[in-house]
Amino acid sequence: MGVMLAARLLGLLLLLGLRLQAAGIAEPPLPTVVLAILARNAEHSLPHYLGALERLDYPRARVALWCATDHNMDNTTEMLQEWLAAVGSDYAAVFWRPEGESRSYPSEEGPKHWTKERHQFLMELKQEALTFARNWGADYVLFADTDNILTNNQTLRLLVEKGLPVVAPMLDSQTYYSNFWCGITPQGYYRRTAEYFPTKNRQRRGCFRVPMVHSTFLLSLRAEGTSQLAFHPPHPNYTWPFDDIIVFAYACQAAGVSVHVCNEQRYGYMNVGVKSHQTLEDEKVNFIHLILEALVDGPPMQASAHVSRPPKRPSKMGFDEVFVISLARRPNRRERMLSSLWEMEISGRVVDAVDGRMLNSSILRSLGVDLLPGYEDPYSGRTLTKGEVGCFLSHYSIWEEVVARGLARVLVFEDDVRFQSNFRGRLKQLMEEVEAQKLPWDLIYLGRKQVNPEEEVAVEGLPGLVVAGYSYWTLAYTLSLAGARKLLASQPLHRMLPVDEFLPIMFDQHPNEQYKAHFWPRDLQAFSAQPLLAAPTHYAGDAEWLSDTETSSPWDDDSGRLISWTGSQKTLRGPVLDLAGSSGHSLHPQPRDEL
Ligand SMILES: *[C@@H]1O[C@H](CO)[C@@H](O)[C@H](O)[C@H]1NC(C)=O
Ligand SMILES: *[C@@H]1O[C@H](CO)[C@@H](O)[C@H](O)[C@H]1NC(C)=O
Ligand SMILES: *[C@@H]1O[C@H](CO)[C@@H](O)[C@H](O)[C@H]1NC(C)=O
Ligand SMILES: *[C@@H]1O[C@H](CO)[C@@H](O)[C@H](O)[C@H]1NC(C)=O
Numbered sequence: 001m002g003v004m005l006a007a008r009l010l011g012l013l014l015l016l017g018l019r020l021q022a023a024g025i026a027e028p029p030l031p032t033v034v035l036a037i038l039a040r041n042a043e044h045s046l047p048h049y050l051g052a053l054e055r056l057d058y059p060r061a062r063v064a065l066w067c068a069t070d071h072n073m074d075n076t077t078e079m080l081q082e083w084l085a086a087v088g089s090d091y092a093a094v095f096w097r098p099e100g101e102s103r104s105y106p107s108e109e110g111p112k113h114w115t116k117e118r119h120q121f122l123m124e125l126k127q128e129a130l131t132f133a134r135n136w137g138a139d140y141v142l143f144a145d146t147d148n149i150l151t152n153n154q155t156l157r158l159l160v161e162k163g164l165p166v167v168a169p170m171l172d173s174q175t176y177y178s179n180f181w182c183g184i185t186p187q188g189y190y191r192r193t194a195e196y197f198p199t200k201n202r203q204r205r206g207c208f209r210v211p212m213v214h215s216t217f218l219l220s221l222r223a224e225g226t227s228q229l230a231f232h233p234p235h236p237n238y239t240w241p242f243d244d245i246i247v248f249a250y251a252c253q254a255a256g257v258s259v260h261v262c263n264e265q266r267y268g269y270m271n272v273g274v275k276s277h278q279t280l281e282d283e284k285v286n287f288i289h290l291i292l293e294a295l296v297d298g299p300p301m302q303a304s305a306h307v308s309r310p311p312k313r314p315s316k317m318g319f320d321e322v323f324v325i326s327l328a329r330r331p332n333r334r335e336r337m338l339s340s341l342w343e344m345e346i347s348g349r350v351v352d353a354v355d356g357r358m359l360n361s362s363i364l365r366s367l368g369v370d371l372l373p374g375y376e377d378p379y380s381g382r383t384l385t386k387g388e389v390g391c392f393l394s395h396y397s398i399w400e401e402v403v404a405r406g407l408a409r410v411l412v413f414e415d416d417v418r419f420q421s422n423f424r425g426r427l428k429q430l431m432e433e434v435e436a437q438k439l440p441w442d443l444i445y446l447g448r449k450q451v452n453p454e455e456e457v458a459v460e461g462l463p464g465l466v467v468a469g470y471s472y473w474t475l476a477y478t479l480s481l482a483g484a485r486k487l488l489a490s491q492p493l494h495r496m497l498p499v500d501e502f503l504p505i506m507f508d509q510h511p512n513e514q515y516k517a518h519f520w521p522r523d524l525q526a527f528s529a530q531p532l533l534a535a536p537t538h539y540a541g542d543a544e545w546l547s548d549t550e551t552s553s554p555w556d557d558d559s560g561r562l563i564s565w566t567g568s569q570k571t572l573r574g575p576v577l578d579l580a581g582s583s584g585h586s587l588h589p590q591p592r593d594e595l
Contacts, residue, residue, distance in 0.1 A: 030062050031139035031160055032092065033218075036129035037067045038122070042146040043074040043310075044284035045271060047303035048291065049146045050083045052268065054304055058156045060090040064136055066129045068097035070121070074280060079307045086306035095132060097125070116242060123232040123244045130231065134221060144216040147271035147287065148179070151299045155267045156218075165223035166252060166259045168213035169267030172297070174289055174421060176200065177272050180261035184211040188240025188250065199263060207262040211253070214245035215270055228255040269294055269301070289421040292340050296418050296537050300339075314347035317428060319478070320407035322348040325394045326415035327355055327548060333415040340417070344424045348413065351398060356390030356548065360558045364389065371555065372495040374514055379570065384496060385563075387552030392499040395474060396492070402484035409480050416537045417447060417476055423533050430464045430529060431478070437461045442483025442525040443468075443503065447475035447534030449570070459527065468526040470509045472500045472570050476534040483524060490519045498549070500570070539573040547571060 035053065039046065065088065069077045077099065088094040126143065133141035140160065144150065148171055152158075155169050171179045178200050183191030198204040220226055234247045235254050252259050271290050274282045294301045303309060316322050324341070326334040334350060341348040371384055395412070402410055420426070427446065434441060439462065449472040450456070456466040492502055495518045504510040505519050507526035516522060538545040550571070551564045 030059060030157075032062050032064070032137070033058070033140045033142055033156065033160070034064045034066055034129070034133035034136060034138040035142050035144065036126070036133070037065060037080070037144070037146065038125055038129070039067070039069045039072075039076050039080055039146045041072055041074050041280055041283075042076050043079060044280070044287045045147045045149070046076060046079045046083075047307050047309050048149050048301040049144075050080075050307060051302045051304035052150045052153075053144070054087055054306070055153045055302070056150065056156050057153045058160075060087075061092050063091050064093035064095070064133075064138065065091050066095045066097070066132050068099075068125050068129070070099055070125070082308065083304060083306050093136065097128065119243055120232075123234075123247060126244055126248075127230060127232040130219075130229075134227075139222055140218055140220055142216075142218050145270070147273070147283075148216045148268060149270075149290075149294070149301050150216065150268040151294060151301055152265060152267045154265075158265070158267075159218040159262070162207060162260070162262065163220075164207070164260050165220045165226050165257045166213065166217055167207065168215075168217035168259075168261045169265075170199070170261050170263035171216060171268050171270040172266060172293075173270050173272050174286070174293055175272050177270070179213060179215040179217075179270055180210050181212040182208075182210055184249065188246050199261070202263055205264045207260045207264070209258055210261050211259065212245065212249035213259055213261050214248075216268075223257070225255040225257040229257060266297070266299070285422050285425060288343050289419070289423075291343050292419050295336050295340055295343075312342060312345050314342060314345045316347055317411070317424070318431060319409055319411045320405075321402075322346060322411045322413070323398050324348045324350050324413045324415060325353045325398070326350055327353045329355065330415065330548070337413065337415050337417065340419060344419070346424060351394065353415075354390040354393040354397070356386030356388070356552050359386050359389055359555075361556050364555070367393070367493060369393075369493050369496055369555075372497040372515060372518060375497045375501075377498075382554070384498065384555040385549060385552035386555050386557070387547070387549035388498045389496065389555050391474075391549050392492070392496055392502070395499050396488075399479070399484040399487050402479060402481060403488055407481060407484075409478060410484075411476075411478050412474075413476050413534075414474060418535045418537045420531070420533050420535065426464070426529075426533055430533075433462055433464065439465075439527075440525055441478075441527055442480050442486060443507070443527070444478045445471060445526070445528040445532075446477055447532050447536070448473045448477075448528060450528070456528070456530070464529060464531075465527050466530045468504075468507060468509065468528040470504050470511060471528065473536070474500050474503065475536060486524050492519075495519075496555075536571060538571075540571040541573070545571070 042049070065084070067080060067084065069080060084094055084096070129143070130141060142156065150169070159167050159169060168179055181190055182195045182199060183193035185191045195204065199208060219229070229248070229251045231244050231248055235251055238247065238250055240246050240250055249259070269290050271283070271287045274286060291301055322341070324334070324337050326337060338348065338350070369389060375384060376382065398410070398412055401407070439459065444465070445468055451470040451472055454469065456469045459465045459467060487506060490506060497515065501510065501515070503524070503526065505516050506522055506524040508516070508522040510516055540547070551562060553559070553561055553563055
């Protein structure tokens with residue numbers, strides 16, 4: 001009886017709570033937050049940075065903006081002011097810190113060089129933001145660097161809910177770098193620990209106590225001990241490196257304030273900073289790569305509609321056509337590819353892929369498609385799938401167009417490409433070098449799986465190229481008119497096998513003598529970019545893996561059933577495609593200045 005009553009009472013209370021919530025009076029207002037924006041030479045990332053801030057699911061009336069820009073060589077100040085003019089009045093308050101006069105620091109080597117004066121000034125600026133937040137009476141202050149894009153619109157809410165004194169959302173990057181350390185030496189330097197990679201890779205998930213966070217973190221101004229924290233001047237006993245992030249870590253340690261990083265969600269991305277001698281252009285290139293990564297891994301970045309961005313000027317990069325083969329029933333992939341190319345200022349043309357599901361035996365007969373006698377998948381022993389026929393026909397139609405229109409050289413993409421850093425710049429350089437060396441080429445793989453791990457033959461005078469050995473995939477390649485002619489002349493429709501087995505036959509690197517005997521001459525001049533410029537978005541076994549060629553019914557089956565060929569999986573991650581190794585970045589996270 002008593003239990004029943006209690007349950008009823010509880011039910012009533014819950015109901016009352018819901019009613020009150022609906023009426024908008026039950027919930028206490030969310031804590032107030034000062035958002036500190038310190039922008040310098042950030043034109044390339046500001047539109048996405050501000051876009052993410054304005055999408056945060058947090059009442060703007062509970063947020064004050066503290067903004068500072070300094071020593072800019074680009075349009076940072078104008079952009080920020082344009083944004084504030086559009087949205088500033090929604091926020092509880094906006095404070096604009098007046099900018100100093102000089103445009104650079106005395107001993108500065110470039111716009112990304114961190115001199116001692118620069119660190120000192122940054123520490124002073126952060127201190128000003130902190131003091132402003134305290135005086136304004138805020139509950140929290142959120143520091144968020146302008147190349148950190150908080151794509152998760154719940155970030156601020158979730159961080160506030162943690163109720164921690166100092167907490168950072170773990171940010172993903174293109175490399176092994178993130179915005180926390182797991183270890184620190186007694187001298188205040190980075191210390192390698194066993195926890196770093198499992199944390200960064202989210203094998204270990206949750207909120208973890210760490211000695212240092214930076215770039216984006218929320219500081220509670222109400223938590224015990226945090227009133228003693230400062231960026232400047234450093235703690236009287238401070239002997240560690242003169243850097244705002246280390247100064248702050250030391251202050252937390254000295255005040256006994258715990259510092260946490262949380263990684264149970266994807267919160268957003270951070271761009272890996274460039275070295276001090278590099279330029280704003282280099283940083284912009286890195287940032288574009290980050291935009292592309294977010295398009296693959298999600299959630300994507302969205303630029304603010306309230307700032308004017310420099311116009312994009314897409315081109316075909318000297319190719320006669322840039323084809324993107326994509327299935328009409330996979331609109332997300334198509335859109336992602338087009339967005340990626342747009343970001344890189346490459347103008348691509350979508351070609352509707354031949355959908356294997358639409359094929360049946362009578363259509364195949366009318367096209368003259370016949371299976372290569374004796375063909376079976378090297379892994380599962382299965383026959384050709386409809387998806388593979390569709391894929392072959394899609395590439396084939398492009399080769400036909402190349403020949404029909406006499407296109408000297410084209411670029412071909414499938415719709416599941418993950419672009420490597422600086423794809424555009426590296427491809428441009430590669431093609432210029434190929435041109436300069438007058439290399440006769442028919443096909444150049446930009447993304448592929450090297451089947452055998454042996455070293456391939458180098459090409460004299462072309463360090464970015466090798467002679468292609470046996471390769472899988474047709475993810476991304478360039479093709480010349482002569483190459484397209486050779487492919488068509490071999491009449492492959494009448495003896496079809498998967499297109500990525502056909503190409504190696506045509507450059508005479510296929511190990512199967514029986515298959516090869518059907519084609520002559522096998523004189524395609526095929527090369528591969530090395531390191532590769534493109535990879536698949538996902539590999540067999542990844543949660544997001546989806547293959548329209550390997551999940552498909554046999555080529556001559558009219559029943560309409562779909563089969564998942566678990567034995568095949570050509571798209572398993574190969575040892576050769578260890579992207580980390582080829583990206584040229586350090587294997588270990590390092591303090592900011594060493595990167
Ligand atoms: C937050 O983002 C999610 C996923 O992108 C979206 O569905 C949702 O509508 C957003 N919420 C707000 C309040 O903007
Ligand atoms: C700089 O910003 C202003 C205001 O946002 C804009 O009108 C102008 O076109 C921008 N200039 C450049 C070079 O992007
Ligand atoms: C600085 O160090 C000295 C000696 O180690 C110690 O006595 C003093 O309390 C420290 N000062 C502060 C502010 O912690
Ligand atoms: C194959 O598809 C075509 C076009 O959809 C259809 O007209 C034809 O009847 C189909 N043939 C078989 C054998 O299913």
